[in-house]
Amino acid sequence: MPTTAVAFDPSLPWQKARSVALRPEPFGALVYHFGNRKLSFLKSRTLVAVVEALAEHPTADATLTACGVPEAQRGTYVKALADLARSNMIEARTSLPPATRRLAADACRQADQPEDS
């Protein structure tokens, strides 16, 4: 395992890496990192919403709550985010979280809307 691997702590603020693009797919999304050219997949639309919404919430934990991830599935989602952190698809955020009142689950709800096509 590379020593550069980023440990994932869900109690910290995270965001989709700046050099990463998400492409919506029927089952979730394709994730592409323009820097290391790695390709990955998000296998559920909720996970796509979580990744998109990370930057809008003070912590990854808060994002999972806001996106309505059921308690029973939390572990699976944390593991998925940890995998994404390890492959640099998401990165630790140093900027201050947005104001609490902007914290609405809107980021999620929007992502759940059908994509324009």
Add this chain to the structure above:
Amino acid sequence: MTAVLPERPARPIGGRLVDQFEYGLDAPICLTWELTYACNLACVHCLSSSGRRDPRELSTAEAEAVIDELQRMQVFYVNVGGGEPTVRPDFWHLLDYAIGHDVGVKFSTNGIKLDKDRAEQLARTDYVDVQISLDGATAEVNDRVRGTGSFATAVRALENLAEAGMRDVKVSVVVTRENAGQLDEFKALTDRYGAQLRITRFRPSGRGADVWDRLHPTQAQQRELYAWLLANGEQVLTGDSFFHLSALGEALPGLNLCGAGRVVCLIDPVGDVYACPFAIHENFLAGNVRDEGGFQRVWQSSELFADLRSPQTGGACTKCAHFDACRGGCMAAKFFTGLPLDGPDPECVQGYGETALAARDKELATPRSSVDHSHTGPVRGRPTLLGIPAIPAKLCDESPLAGADLG
């Protein structure tokens, strides 16, 4: 309207990615774009029967429009090939244009244009990958199929790229009966230039059909290849092209699935969209990027691709214990050897392919592509696999007195 369409199975929710991929994606993951049919070489096994430029090839403006569309569809990179793509005068412009539009380029070349200047230019360019084709780890093995001097050209290109500091260069090898025993040598050669080895499966496509019987690896070689891939797979790229070998036991890394029309397709030099780079045949032609709606319409709405985007449910292979591992193998390999698409791959490692090949109706000709741009005149350094062409070395050799000692 929908009532008259044949019913197609609905995509499952959740589950394995490989099962999702069977139903296709909104845009390809792996798009091959052949920029020209023109090529300075005349490789005996050319998958696209390239040689001469086609006058209908996409113009610079049309190619730019395709790139614009790929950017909109978020196709993050394309595999550019040909023919020899670098002989297109606007190749370097299109390369920059694609990169400038978030479409990364990985291009395959025989190295003919990669002099020191171009090597330095590439080393300075972010988001480009170079893949040098080589089908023998020695000039002797390589040049028999790719042409005299082609090994030297490829090695010179590798030297230039290494000298310029270009990173992650790939050496792309089609595994044949003649080079299957050279895998370690290929690895050593690529290591020497700090490059990465990429090996892919030889298919009976294009001129490959003419030499498939003599060049496709034997069953014993396939087993050795499988063992080699299990031992070295992590450091070697394969384009996931050897998934038919997974039926030997442990699944090979990557996507073990035929991606044709599902996650993969080909845009050929004249803009025709085929299900896969190895399937240049009217049966697998989905449309043309010049059609109304462009590439996106072809990818998302063509009847052919819709047909390909469902799991195989019938045919002999679905009853096989190894079906989940190999998924019936390569569509193009079956098609161009005259086998049914829902039956075994001609190189089925369980031996069903050989049985199927033997049971073929000898009266029926195997399907051939009508798309052929092979050189018709003499080519410098023509490959010798099929024998030395009957072109006299010197005109006077034809004279009845040539060589006669008249002294």
